[in-house]
Amino acid sequence: EVQLVESGGGLVKPGGSLRLSCAASGFTFSNAWMSWVRQAPGKGLEWVGRIKSKIDGGTTDYAAPVKGRFTISRDDSKNTLYLQMNSLKNEDAAVYYCTTMTFGPTGIYFDYWGQGTLVTVSS
Amino acid sequence: DIQMTQSPSSLSASVGDRVTITCRASQSISSYLNWYQQKPGKAPKLLIYAASRLQSGVPSRFSGSGSGTDFTLTISSLQPENFATYYCQQSYSTPYTFGQGTKLEIK
Numbered sequence: 344e345v346q347l348v349e350s351g352g353g354l355v356k357p358g359g360s361l362r363l364s365c366a367a368s369g370f371t372f373s374n375a376w377m378s379w380v381r382q383a384p385g386k387g388l389e390w391v392g393r394i395k396s397k398i399d400g401g402t403t404d405y406a407a408p409v410k411g412r413f414t415i416s417r418d419d420s421k422n423t424l425y426l427q428m429n430s431l432k433n434e435d436a437a438v439y440y441c442t443t444m445t446f447g448p449t450g451i452y453f454d455y456w457g458q459g460t461l462v463t464v465s466s
Numbered sequence: 467d468i469q470m471t472q473s474p475s476s477l478s479a480s481v482g483d484r485v486t487i488t489c490r491a492s493q494s495i496s497s498y499l500n501w502y503q504q505k506p507g508k509a510p511k512l513l514i515y516a517a518s519r520l521q522s523g524v525p526s527r528f529s530g531s532g533s534g535t536d537f538t539l540t541i542s543s544l545q546p547e548n549f550a551t552y553y554c555q556q557s558y559s560t561p562y563t564f565g566q567g568t569k570l571e572i573k
Contacts, residue, residue, distance in 0.1 A: 450557030456509035
């Protein structure tokens with residue numbers, strides 16, 4: 344059974360930093376492309392960024408609002424995905440979900456999701 | 467960036483009704499379109515991928531259609547557990563973008 348368990352959320356002041364983790368199990372994590380998706384309170388879903396598997400280059404891609412401030416990384420030996428968030432702003436407050444990315448006949452889809460971890464940005 | 471627009475934003479319906487939600491892309495995305503269901507306090511759940519392919523385990527009363535810029539999600543006969551918020555998402559190019567959501571409520 345695929346499981347994704349996020350952790351690391353909490354209260355942080357504007358300008359602060361936080362690192363989220365996503366522990367994966369039930370699939371071959373090293374082969375997986377992974378994404379982070381967030382959801383501000385009462386709002387819709389927003390893709391944050393993704394990391395390819397190392398065999399596919401291990402490169403990252405980010406949404407414009409977080410580019411230069413957030414960094415996605417992975418530790419395949421620990422089956423863990425990370426999201427390092429720096430220079431946090433009020434508008435970064437959200438539930439952050441990690442997701443698996445699967446390739447279908449047309450494009451990718453997010454098929455497994457964690458339960459989410461809440462990040463609150465407030466002074 | 468590709469903008470995704472859903473309509474309506476909210477919808478009231480009764481158990482047994484047939485419901486259709488529309489998603490429009492700001493440019494052609496072929497069939498690079500997925501649909502998700504989200505219930506309050508829960509993570510989204512994949513329903514449909516590649517515009518019309520039913521994810522494993524999803525009931526057949528859910529169906530998707532469309533290509534290019536216009537897509538629909540149809541629920542043929544609403545069940546109590548289907549009252550939720552539905553999102554479309556394009557995977558044609560990054561940044562992957564979602565529609566704003568359609569909240570389906572009980573009439």
